[in-house]
Amino acid sequence: MLDLRAQYATIRKEVLEAVTGVFDQQSFVLGAEVEGLEQELAAYCRTPYAVGCASGTDALILALMALDIGPGDEVITVPYSFFATASCIARVGAKPVFVDILDDTFNMDPGHLAEVLEQHPKAKAIIPVHLFGACADMDPILELAAKYGVAVVEDSAQSIGATYKGHLAGSMGVIGSFSFFPTKNLGGCGDGGIMTTADAGLAKRLKSLRVHGMEVKYFHDEIGINSRLDALQAAVLRVKLRHLEGWTAARQAVAARYIKQMEPMGLPVKLPLAAEHSTRHVYHQFVIRAEDRDGLRKTLEGAGIRTDMYYPLPLHLQKCFGYLGYKTGDLPVSEACSRECVALPIYPEMTMEQVDRICESIGSHYN
Numbered sequence: 001m002l003d004l005r006a007q008y009a010t011i012r013k014e015v016l017e018a019v020t021g022v023f024d025q026q027s028f029v030l031g032a033e034v035e036g037l038e039q040e041l042a043a044y045c046r047t048p049y050a051v052g053c054a055s056g057t058d059a060l061i062l063a064l065m066a067l068d069i070g071p072g073d074e075v076i077t078v079p080y081s082f083f084a085t086a087s088c089i090a091r092v093g094a095k096p097v098f099v100d101i102l103d104d105t106f107n108m109d110p111g112h113l114a115e116v117l118e119q120h121p122k123a124k125a126i127i128p129v130h131l132f133g134a135c136a137d138m139d140p141i142l143e144l145a146a147k148y149g150v151a152v153v154e155d156s157a158q159s160i161g162a163t164y165k166g167h168l169a170g171s172m173g174v175i176g177s178f179s180f181f182p183t184k185n186l187g188g189c190g191d192g193g194i195m196t197t198a199d200a201g202l203a204k205r206l207k208s209l210r211v212h213g214m215e216v217k218y219f220h221d222e223i224g225i226n227s228r229l230d231a232l233q234a235a236v237l238r239v240k241l242r243h244l245e246g247w248t249a250a251r252q253a254v255a256a257r258y259i260k261q262m263e264p265m266g267l268p269v270k271l272p273l274a275a276e277h278s279t280r281h282v283y284h285q286f287v288i289r290a291e292d293r294d295g296l297r298k299t300l301e302g303a304g305i306r307t308d309m310y311y312p313l314p315l316h317l318q319k320c321f322g323y324l325g326y327k328t329g330d331l332p333v334s335e336a337c338s339r340e341c342v343a344l345p346i347y348p349e350m351t352m353e354q355v356d357r358i359c360e361s362i363g364s365h366y367n
């Protein structure tokens with residue numbers, strides 16, 4: 001699906017120098033490297049503040065904590081995403097409420113959001129996800145949030161550098177959350193995450209919440225969590241951030257090749273074309289919707305081509321969310337995507353020959 005070793009080979013010297021610097025300093029948790037990354041990431045996302053933490057999951061949990069969301073509150077999100085998008089809501093004691101996605105973008109359906117907001121007066125926040133590298137349709141989502149007085153937390157874990165009408169992912173809601181899981185477009189050498197915000201008060205609160213609600217050492221104003229970013233991660237991420245734009249361009253070239261090769265084949269496959277509003281798709285994943293999905297995956301596996309399913313079971317039908325009372329058929333677009341999705345390999349170092357071979361195998365499956 002991706003080859004992290006190929007990427008490491010291109011930056012090995014820079015990474016080892018950065019990591020050696022941290023070992024020489026012997027300062028491992030938060031500190032100057034993390035502050036440096038926070039400043040550089042904030043500048044990259046064009047947000048005034050960025051606050052590092054231990055994972056993308058924690059970034060979502062901390063965001064909800066900073067917004068005082070807890071028992072008795074509801075938070076609206078999509079069921080077609082990684083588990084953490086919804087588990088963070090339950091983790092702070094609130095109730096997840098699901099809105100379906102759009103058929104062509106895999107992202108939140110603002111029309112359905114309007115209906116759900118009307119039916120859920122206890123909703124305190126909306127978490128749109130910028131899935132697979134493309135932004136959700138933020139204008140109507142932000143308008144509805146303003147109308148109903150709810151906060152917007154952008155789950156930008158998969159979309160660093162993506163834009164919506166010129167605005168970067170993570171700069172449009174009150175808080176943006178990012179993951180540095182190693183397979184992400186900007187991935188560390190372990191877990192890590194960051195939150196972006198334009199609100200100085202929220203930035204201060206997030207900084208306190210990530211260290212047990214502590215601003216002055218050993219004096220706790222509130223109960224936070226332990227979710228600190230390591231200096232080693234920050235040092236590696238600062239190196240990789242310098243390469244991110246080049247890697248994004250390479251991902252876009254791979255995606256363009258997939259589309260160019262497959263479009264004329266007339267296959268029973270829906271390609272991930274960037275929505276008109278999504279002016280910059282960073283292709284974290286290249287997910288197609290395919291007839292005979294499982295058969296296609298088998299054919300590709302037989303040809304030595306790894307694929308994956310993002311996501312095989314939507315969140316509203318997960319066992320652990322049974323208590324919410326959703327049933328099959330409630331969110332039909334998410335359910336259809338779960339049945340039809342195939343994620344094809346995509347990473348910056350992939351060659352056009354590799355893409356062509358995959359397209360040929362897909363073509364041969366249907367012909």
Ligand SMILES: Cc1ncc(COP(=O)(O)O)c(C=O)c1O
Binds near residue numbers: 057058129181192
């Ligand atoms: C959409 C989405 N949200 C949240 C997360 C959670 O991030 P992490 O794995 O860093 O906790 C991920 C990462 O897998 C993700 O893809």
